[in-house]
Amino acid sequence: MASSNGKPAQGEEGKAAEGSIGGYESLHRLLEANLSPELFQEASRLLLGLNCARPLETISLPEATTTIAETHNFDVQAFCFSADKEFLRQPRVVRVGLIQNSIAVPTTCHFADQKKAIMDKIKPIIDAAGASGVNILCLQEAWTMPFAFCTREKRWCEFAEPVDGESTQFLQELAQKYNMVIVSPILERDVNHGETIWNTAVVIGNSGNIIGIHRKNHIPRVGDFNESTYYMEGNTGHPVFETAYGKIGVNICYGRHHPLNWLAFGLNGAEIVFNPSATVGELSEPMWPIEARNAAIANSYFVGSINRVGTEVFPNPFTSGDGKPQHADFGHFYGSSHFSAPDASCTPSLSRYRDGLIISDMDLNLCRQLKDKWAFRMTARYDMYASLLSEYLKPGFKPQVIVDPLINKRA
Numbered sequence: 432m433a434s435s436n437g438k439p440a441q442g443e444e445g446k447a448a449e450g451s452i453g454g455y456e457s458l459h460r461l462l463e464a465n466l467s468p469e470l471f472q473e474a475s476r477l478l479l480g481l482n483c484a485r486p487l488e489t490i491s492l493p494e495a496t497t498t499i500a501e502t503h504n505f506d507v508q509a510f511c512f513s514a515d516k517e518f519l520r521q522p523r524v525v526r527v528g529l530i531q532n533s534i535a536v537p538t539t540c541h542f543a544d545q546k547k548a549i550m551d552k553i554k555p556i557i558d559a560a561g562a563s564g565v566n567i568l569c570l571q572e573a574w575t576m577p578f579a580f581c582t583r584e585k586r587w588c589e590f591a592e593p594v595d596g597e598s599t600q601f602l603q604e605l606a607q608k609y610n611m612v613i614v615s616p617i618l619e620r621d622v623n624h625g626e627t628i629w630n631t632a633v634v635i636g637n638s639g640n641i642i643g644i645h646r647k648n649h650i651p652r653v654g655d656f657n658e659s660t661y662y663m664e665g666n667t668g669h670p671v672f673e674t675a676y677g678k679i680g681v682n683i684c685y686g687r688h689h690p691l692n693w694l695a696f697g698l699n700g701a702e703i704v705f706n707p708s709a710t711v712g713e714l715s716e717p718m719w720p721i722e723a724r725n726a727a728i729a730n731s732y733f734v735g736s737i738n739r740v741g742t743e744v745f746p747n748p749f750t751s752g753d754g755k756p757q758h759a760d761f762g763h764f765y766g767s768s769h770f771s772a773p774d775a776s777c778t779p780s781l782s783r784y785r786d787g788l789i790i791s792d793m794d795l796n797l798c799r800q801l802k803d804k805w806a807f808r809m810t811a812r813y814d815m816y817a818s819l820l821s822e823y824l825k826p827g828f829k830p831q832v833i834v835d836p837l838i839n840k841r842a
């Protein structure tokens with residue numbers, strides 16, 4: 432089912448692969464295959480922007496990486512964001528990776544088998560990241576399980592783990608082996624607080640230590656995303672983790688629709704913010720390439736966006752509470768993981784339907800260079816917004832609306 436660059440992927444009986452765009456893995460590949468090189472360059476300039484006045488460069492990866500990707504049938508792409516040369520600072524280049532994947536066995540299998548199958552599937556992709564010298568790696572939201580929150584059935588809570596549980600231990604070993612920081616978004620069970628469940632990202636340092644956690648701040652109540660049945664809004668604020676390779680934050684999925692959430696990670700000094708997600712085409716695909724890119728621009732940091740892939744079918748049908756027929760799946764998780772940079776450039780996206788690893792070198796000096804150039808921080812007028820927000824939070828708040836005295840006076 433894999434498509435090589437430029438060729439539409441064929442599914443059964445010659446049909447386009449499920450989840451593909453007319454048989455192509457991504458919009459970028461569709462355009463590349465169907466436009467002349469000149470037109471493709473122009474389209475890419477507008478769609479992906481320019482980095483230091485040039486099209487984003489690809490980087491070549493070691494043979495070990497491409498061999499693992501071919502053996503395990505996942506998409507692998509690699510790029511490089513540059514920054515201008517500075518007189519007083521050396522470049523601060525870090526290599527960052529994002530992994531997207533589908534679940535590995537049907538949701539009807541024994542829970543232990545489902546979790547093990549996902550870990551077995553993820554392991555070679557992490558090995559490929561390690562073989563490529565990735566410094567910081569982020570996995571997708573709730574990566575150890577199917578995204579079962581659409582069902583509202585409580586039995587899926589069994590997938591929740593303590594922060595230092597099975598999946599963390601599995602990744603701690605790999606973090607140490609590859610000298611890599613790993614961000615691991617899981618369903619957390621907080622054993623010290625009455626077994627409370629959270630949607631949490633565990634940040635594992637490159638020595639295999641747990642640096643800290645962040646709990647998802649904004650919980651969706653839209654479509655089939657019934658996550659508020661399982662866990663509440665996070666209580667960890669907007670921590671930025673100073674790692675061996677840079678300052679990172681994690682804005683989990685639905686938090687990407689909240690500009691103040693992005694802002695808060697920026698105010699705390701993040702240089703890279705990851706957005707591990709689980710979202711489906713019908714609901715959010717037009718928003719996907721815009722929100723992360725806008726956050727990177729507005730906050731002068733890099734963003735790594737990750738979405739899972741495939742269609743997950745659940746044993747019992749459920750409804751979306753909108754009067755439409757019941758169904759047993761969410762629809763298609765459209766992958767399309769990518770990076771956005773503070774200078775408005777971004778990488779092409781990974782496959783819309785295959786597992787994948789996207790890698791990018793990024794010179795973190797670009798963050799300050801963009802702050803100096805556009806002065807978004809300096810011109811932000813935070814004091815004005817702080818006083819509006821403090822007024823807004825009062826019960827007696829009256830919106831500042833000036834009514835045209837003539838609107839009801841015209842015949």
Ligand SMILES: NC(=O)NCCC(=O)O
Pocket residue numbers: 572651656683684685686708709710711714715
């Ligand atoms: N996982 C999650 O928060 N999904 C909500 C849907 C979306 O934000 O696109």
